[in-house]
Amino acid sequence: MVNAINDALDIKLAEDKSVIVYGEDVGVEGGVFRVTEGLQQKYGVERVFDSPLAESGIVGTAIGMAVAGMRPVVEMQFCGFVYPAFNQIISHAARMRNRSRGQLETPMVIRMPYGGGINALEHHSESMEAIFGHIPGLKVVAPSTPHDAKGMLISAIESNDTILFMEPKRIYRAIKQEVADGKFTIPLGKANVLAQGKDVTIVSFGAMIREVQKAMVMAKEAGISVELIDLRSIYPIDRETIAKSVRKTGRIITVTEGPKSFGLGAEISQIAIEEAFLHLEAPPARVSGFDVIVPLPKGEHHYMQDPYKIFYEIEKIVKY
Amino acid sequence: MVNAINDALDIKLAEDKSVIVYGEDVGVEGGVFRVTEGLQQKYGVERVFDSPLAESGIVGTAIGMAVAGMRPVVEMQFCGFVYPAFNQIISHAARMRNRSRGQLETPMVIRMPYGGGINALEHHSESMEAIFGHIPGLKVVAPSTPHDAKGMLISAIESNDTILFMEPKRIYRAIKQEVADGKFTIPLGKANVLAQGKDVTIVSFGAMIREVQKAMVMAKEAGISVELIDLRSIYPIDRETIAKSVRKTGRIITVTEGPKSFGLGAEISQIAIEEAFLHLEAPPARVSGFDVIVPLPKGEHHYMQDPYKIFYEIEKIVKY
Amino acid sequence: MFNEYNPIDNKVFQIIDDKGKVINKAMMPAVSDEKLLKAYKDMLFARTADLQIVSYQRQGRIYTYPPNYGQEAISGAVGAIIGDNDWLVPAFREMGAMLAKGVTLKELFLYFMGYEDGSKFQNAKKTLPISVPIASQLLHAAGIGYEIKYNKKDEVVFAFVGDGGTSEGDFHEAVNFAGVWKVPVVFIIQNNQYGISTPTRMQTASESLAIKAVAYGVKGIKVDGNDYFAMYKAVEESVKACKNGEGPVLIEAVTYRKGAHTTSDDPTKYRTKEEEQQWESKDPLRRLKLYLEAKKLWSEKEEEKIIPQYKEEVDRQFIEAENYGPYPKEDVFKYLYAEMPDDLKEQEKEYERFLQWKASKVK
Amino acid sequence: MFNEYNPIDNKVFQIIDDKGKVINKAMMPAVSDEKLLKAYKDMLFARTADLQIVSYQRQGRIYTYPPNYGQEAISGAVGAIIGDNDWLVPAFREMGAMLAKGVTLKELFLYFMGYEDGSKFQNAKKTLPISVPIASQLLHAAGIGYEIKYNKKDEVVFAFVGDGGTSEGDFHEAVNFAGVWKVPVVFIIQNNQYGISTPTRMQTASESLAIKAVAYGVKGIKVDGNDYFAMYKAVEESVKACKNGEGPVLIEAVTYRKGAHTTSDDPTKYRTKEEEQQWESKDPLRRLKLYLEAKKLWSEKEEEKIIPQYKEEVDRQFIEAENYGPYPKEDVFKYLYAEMPDDLKEQEKEYERFLQWKASKVK
Numbered sequence A, B: 001m002v003n004a005i006n007d008a009l010d011i012k013l014a015e016d017k018s019v020i021v022y023g024e025d026v027g028v029e030g031g032v033f034r035v036t037e038g039l040q041q042k043y044g045v046e047r048v049f050d051s052p053l054a055e056s057g058i059v060g061t062a063i064g065m066a067v068a069g070m071r072p073v074v075e076m077q078f079c080g081f082v083y084p085a086f087n088q089i090i091s092h093a094a095r096m097r098n099r100s101r102g103q104l105e106t107p108m109v110i111r112m113p114y115g116g117g118i119n120a121l122e123h124h125s126e127s128m129e130a131i132f133g134h135i136p137g138l139k140v141v142a143p144s145t146p147h148d149a150k151g152m153l154i155s156a157i158e159s160n161d162t163i164l165f166m167e168p169k170r171i172y173r174a175i176k177q178e179v180a181d182g183k184f185t186i187p188l189g190k191a192n193v194l195a196q197g198k199d200v201t202i203v204s205f206g207a208m209i210r211e212v213q214k215a216m217v218m219a220k221e222a223g224i225s226v227e228l229i230d231l232r233s234i235y236p237i238d239r240e241t242i243a244k245s246v247r248k249t250g251r252i253i254t255v256t257e258g259p260k261s262f263g264l265g266a267e268i269s270q271i272a273i274e275e276a277f278l279h280l281e282a283p284p285a286r287v288s289g290f291d292v293i294v295p296l297p298k299g300e301h302h303y304m305q306d307p308y309k310i311f312y313e314i315e316k317i318v319k320y
Numbered sequence C, D: 001m002f003n004e005y006n007p008i009d010n011k012v013f014q015i016i017d018d019k020g021k022v023i024n025k026a027m028m029p030a031v032s033d034e035k036l037l038k039a040y041k042d043m044l045f046a047r048t049a050d051l052q053i054v055s056y057q058r059q060g061r062i063y064t065y066p067p068n069y070g071q072e073a074i075s076g077a078v079g080a081i082i083g084d085n086d087w088l089v090p091a092f093r094e095m096g097a098m099l100a101k102g103v104t105l106k107e108l109f110l111y112f113m114g115y116e117d118g119s120k121f122q123n124a125k126k127t128l129p130i131s132v133p134i135a136s137q138l139l140h141a142a143g144i145g146y147e148i149k150y151n152k153k154d155e156v157v158f159a160f161v162g163d164g165g166t167s168e169g170d171f172h173e174a175v176n177f178a179g180v181w182k183v184p185v186v187f188i189i190q191n192n193q194y195g196i197s198t199p200t201r202m203q204t205a206s207e208s209l210a211i212k213a214v215a216y217g218v219k220g221i222k223v224d225g226n227d228y229f230a231m232y233k234a235v236e237e238s239v240k241a242c243k244n245g246e247g248p249v250l251i252e253a254v255t256y257r258k259g260a261h262t263t264s265d266d267p268t269k270y271r272t273k274e275e276e277q278q279w280e281s282k283d284p285l286r287r288l289k290l291y292l293e294a295k296k297l298w299s300e301k302e303e304e305k306i307i308p309q310y311k312e313e314v315d316r317q318f319i320e321a322e323n324y325g326p327y328p329k330e331d332v333f334k335y336l337y338a339e340m341p342d343d344l345k346e347q348e349k350e351y352e353r354f355l356q357w358k359a360s361k362v363k
């Protein structure tokens, strides 16, 4: 996935001079995950560069650049370090267009590796998509494969809206996939049905997709047919795809990494009951993180979704 | 309510030297809403004072004071200005205890007027409780009456947890109520059943309670019996009280001011389906803000919940 | 100039005294009589509008409004210098500069009456809307500065903040980024002595606000912000330095907020009549007027004649704003996104259905 | 001292040169031979531990670790001075100061192995855990400083941040609050020339980091952070000033991160061998050792004898940490709240049910 993202940046840097890339250590170093490797050498320090260590500064200046006609793509080094930029995101990046009645736009992308499972220090393992999904004016997306990462990032850069682009760092290098060369886009806001099934719908995104797929193997053995939806877009949510699926299966489970309360799961469940109440055979369920801080590595396995946990819920909902 | 909050602060300042109160303009001026009026004169500038204009600074220093044994009660001047402090809240105030395995505590209260309906400028009318409810380690509460405000604030100051205390500024001076003199507390984390009913449960909190009560008059005329739950506490949520009620009524509506997606309503609906799926006669519904930025005063009426909107949903859910 | 008035020495840059007399001839900017007169009239117009708004507010015809009263020379000087291609990044107390960019009074009125349309700025290019979250706008200015440098344009950004705003982290990050990037931004701190009720000395222990420039390795200067000539000269030199590639400049403009913080504020709670009186003689319009009168460029008579015209114009625009009409419900939804989410469209439709239902109920 | 080394003049405070020779006798702190020797040994112990951890990490026995290598004199000086009642507010590269407060190596190992228990600090009072979000901890220090002043205690706070950290808004707000409140905090910037791969000159255009003190009206000084005596003296004088009610002090300690940023970083990507070599002669241990050897207080022989003992001790504590055992699942839940929410209790119970189910499946 790292290469796919790098490729997307490369393509957009090459074709559009208004695209620039910056953030902490993204220049010479190529980012702590090497996502921007080689780009400074190729496009120069004016287009790909290290910023001072200040997230509000990074996002705030990007807003200014965007308003002035550029398309900045900035990086938050880790999910836990986006919060100093929170005010700029919620008060400006997400509002400039509405505030100015469409006169000013902020076509910018905030890239951010998110999620756990990499044996990291505190603040490096969070998945707080629900907070960002709740911010009016922002769009929030997360790919689950290298192919999606490339196509979605190109779409994000070309969008005139402000996009928070969440990258599942856990699978940065885990999934090997041939990704088509050259430019292609994947529309933002549409979910992707990864597997057709009839007994239960599972909605997930990002790194959790892989865990769900493992659980699906168990489910298959148990004779349970699972329909898997990769959200791709956290906000806006593709209600139609979810509705259609749950009307068919009558059962829905969300699988996410973030804390449970006020999380993504509740929103999806609500959509299911709004759209398919009379089709429901069991209460929409959520497999999520606990309402706790992601434990340090030695305790993280307690927190993260293991395929068994997902299968456990599949069994429960089918037996309900 | 302003007087009740002032009274609670006065009581705690008088009885506990470790309590101090600060924030922007809370000293000489007594706060822009006069909530802290007279307290500096009474307790001196070392205990009640103006801070520099910096919200991260206010919350961050309060964390330090709390860790060192004090009980700071700090004010964010308006709901829209808490975001510069977001990193300190999510990364430290909500985590110091967990991080240090209980060795360090942050007994502190962040007071914040929230919500719309006061004809204010941008950023002065928001209700983003869902974002804060999603933060592990934080407790979030909101009173709906002067009596509750006083008892809950005293509880909050005495709690050893970090409490975000959301004050419904719209009814700061709107509700006249005799509040008992002297000290009393109201336990945090428990909801309050304000009206018994049998046809539908409405869950709400803060300034919206009054709007629901107006809608209940219409409902009564229409022969619909509404059970009204004032959440009081956003996190933790009192599941038991909600569950009991919805098992009885079979129908539930949440009424909140914040944006719809990933909001409070979805969480309450999820609780209802988890706890009372087989009792449900209709899909749990939500009356919430749109997924937009609260419009400036001339457009705010489009956004805010009017009693008709609530009654509209009551009718719909009963007829479902 | 920046060496002579290095903020480390804590000098205040001044050109005229309280009586409008030139005390620093060497630094006097070359401004034609005509331009000067225009500047004075623009400031007078701004003040007239400002005072009138306060009275509208008392009549309940407008919501909260933050008066510029007493601070007109700062926006006046910027307004006289700013070009069509320069950017204006205001806080919320820069009426003069906004008018100079082509924002209309009517738009400002609309904004403070509670219409987002007031931030559309139909005739003003390169002007950001009023920024309510204190100091946050300064970062936008630094970013815009980057764009100017990146595209090698001959432009500058003027960015405003209050004394209180210098305490925010964003102030620090903005001037710091601009310093590292060496971008053409003139940061102007309107030090009007208060942030609502909080006096500047409770914001910082530093000797001045201008001296904070040192922390970012950028040029800084402390200017008498009630001295039109000093402000003009400081801004002019700052623009020169910016366009010369010398990086940003931080101007502390010392002034006094003669009015309330906003129309809902009561300054008698936190400051004395004596203090207010002390600043009376430093009033920027008064000083410029004394200068102009001495040069026979202006007279009380002319002023008496023109003010009613201004009032009329203000009133005309105000009434236009008052009659702006209802707030279309589409406007609640349609501007958030370039590409509007389906669910948001559905929310709008559902709202429409509710309104129809309501109409059927309440008639 | 703070006048003599006013950061505006951009002097660096030094006492010994690269050869360990005293070049500033007047400023030499009074430290007994015994204390000095202890300090050297503490630093040597820290370095031994540090180098060993890097090798543990290579063996896959510990996760990411940020070495202190080359920066030991800074924490060493603070460690020698900090009292039981003083507070330590670390960033994450202050091993020496933490050990001096009573934190054990084992605890640090536990932390970097991935146990929160490593932040319990059973024997260290008034020590905050490692703070990962850059610069955020400085505000806690300012708040603690307020408590000290409020309760009229005779204590100081030592707060650390890196050069990169000075770019964050929280750095600004923290030193500013401390300045306004005049509270006893010694802020120490470990300027090790890099924030991960980003050199200090890309963090700020200011002449030095110490000069930022001017922006807050507080004392500041730029110190050779690889000169133990200079650091000692600067810290000693800062404590004096703090306790004397003169408010906070900002120390820029100039040093060099000889190791990688963390064990997952590769510095050859962004800096040259030559640069690394240039700093070799400035190594803080080397310089202090030369001084001690000249005074016949220490010898290579003694060093060769003691290092294996240190290694053994480090290994002993490391192995203790390695055998710490599994992470109890209760620990995931129980420390978040003083009063645990019912639903969280239920989440724990449900997890227990799942584990039982899983046990029944996977056996």
Ligand SMILES: Cc1ncc(C[n+]2csc(CCOP(=O)(O)OP(=O)(O)O)c2C)c(N)n1
Residues within 6 Å of the ligand: B024, B053, B055, B077, B081, B084, C093, C132, C133, C134, C161, C162, C163, C164, C165, C166, C190, C192, C194, C195, C196, C257, C261
């Ligand atoms: C982030 C933020 N915090 C608080 C406020 C509320 N507020 C509005 S104006 C103001 C004082 C501003 O003082 P200053 O920067 O000196 O500007 P002035 O009003 O004097 O022009 C405050 C605290 C705000 N708008 N934004």
Ligand SMILES: Cc1ncc(C[n+]2csc(CCOP(=O)(O)OP(=O)(O)O)c2C)c(N)n1
Residues within 6 Å of the ligand: A024, A053, A055, A077, A081, A084, D093, D132, D133, D134, D161, D162, D163, D164, D165, D166, D190, D192, D194, D195, D196, D257, D261
């Ligand atoms: C708010 C925040 N942003 C980014 C990071 C990621 N990060 C960890 S260390 C570091 C560099 C710190 O540089 P400096 O302050 O000079 O300290 P040093 O590592 O050199 O000791 C960065 C960017 C972080 N921990 N916190």
Ligand SMILES: [Mg+2]
Residues within 6 Å of the ligand: C162, C163, C164, C190, C191, C192, C193, C194, C195, C196
């Ligand atoms: Mg001010």
Ligand SMILES: [Mg+2]
Residues within 6 Å of the ligand: D162, D163, D164, D190, D191, D192, D193, D194, D195, D196
């Ligand atoms: Mg560094």
